[in-house]
Amino acid sequence: MEYDPTPSHHEEDRPGPGVADDRRGGGWRIFGFPLQIDPWFFLTAWLIGGRQEPLWMVVWVLVVVVGILAHELGHAFVGRKLGMEPWIRLFAFGGMTGWSRPRPLSSGQQILISIAGPAVGIAIGGSVLVAAQAGLLVGASPAVAHVLRDILWVNLGWGILNLLPILPLDGGHIAASVATILLGAKGRIGARVLSVVLTVAIGLWALTAGQWWIMVLGVVLTVSNVQALRAEMAQ
Numbered sequence: 549m550e551y552d553p554t555p556s557h558h559e560e561d562r563p564g565p566g567v568a569d570d571r572r573g574g575g576w577r578i579f580g581f582p583l584q585i586d587p588w589f590f591l592t593a594w595l596i597g598g599r600q601e602p603l604w605m606v607v608w609v610l611v612v613v614v615g616i617l618a619h620e621l622g623h624a625f626v627g628r629k630l631g632m633e634p635w636i637r638l639f640a641f642g643g644m645t646g647w648s649r650p651r652p653l654s655s656g657q658q659i660l661i662s663i664a665g666p667a668v669g670i671a672i673g674g675s676v677l678v679a680a681q682a683g684l685l686v687g688a689s690p691a692v693a694h695v696l697r698d699i700l701w702v703n704l705g706w707g708i709l710n711l712l713p714i715l716p717l718d719g720g721h722i723a724a725s726v727a728t729i730l731l732g733a734k735g736r737i738g739a740r741v742l743s744v745v746l747t748v749a750i751g752l753w754a755l756t757a758g759q760w761w762i763m764v765l766g767v768v769l770t771v772s773n774v775q776a777l778r779a780e781m782a783q
């Protein structure tokens with residue numbers, strides 16, 4: 549979902565390098581990147597899977613783990629290419645890629661890192677969609693079709709959702725970088741205001757539609773963006 553765009557933000561709202569080192573505690577690595585998975589991640593993945601038979605729930609959770617890891621790996625590989633040392637964490641509401649040794653990045657480089665995550669998901673989900681449209685999946689067994697449907701929804705859904713211009717989603721980082729290129733330092737505040745407007749709108753819509761999960765998410769994101777906005781305006 550998110551990544552740590554600049555060293556300054558590393559200190560502000562992300563674990564610092566020392567903490568990141570502690571998080572390596574489990575000692576898991578994927579393609580050389582330190583990986584930590586919070587137990588809450590599995591619970592949330594299970595809950596958003598809805599009511600299915602236990603076997604299909606396990607398949608769903610596996611597809612979510614692989615899909616979100618693939619997304620974070622997109623950020624991590626581009627970050628490594630740009631000379632950073634990425635680590636990956638999966639937590640209750642998604643994934644995060646951060647840097648053990650951050651260094652300043654240009655807005656263009658930040659946009660590249662931001663786009664890489666959703667691009668992986670859209671490529672994976674898009675491949676399934678294209679294969680289905682081309683008739684390649686005709687005759688597939690119901691079980692295979694079920695797994696492919698899960699892969700399609702998780703990867704394409706997560707990819708597109710993350711492109712919404714709301715911080716700390718990837719689309720929010722892209723909006724902030726583009727606004728910084730266009731408006732300078734004030735651009736970041738503009739992106740933050742856009743995040744607040746959109747999260748309030750989504751929260752209000754969810755309230756009227758009875759979508760409680762989305763409403764909670766809207767409230768959490770609104771509060772965090774208002775706090776960040778106040779901190780950025782005070783600077």
Ligand SMILES: [Zn+2]
Nearest residue numbers: 549550665718
């Ligand atoms: Zn992301």
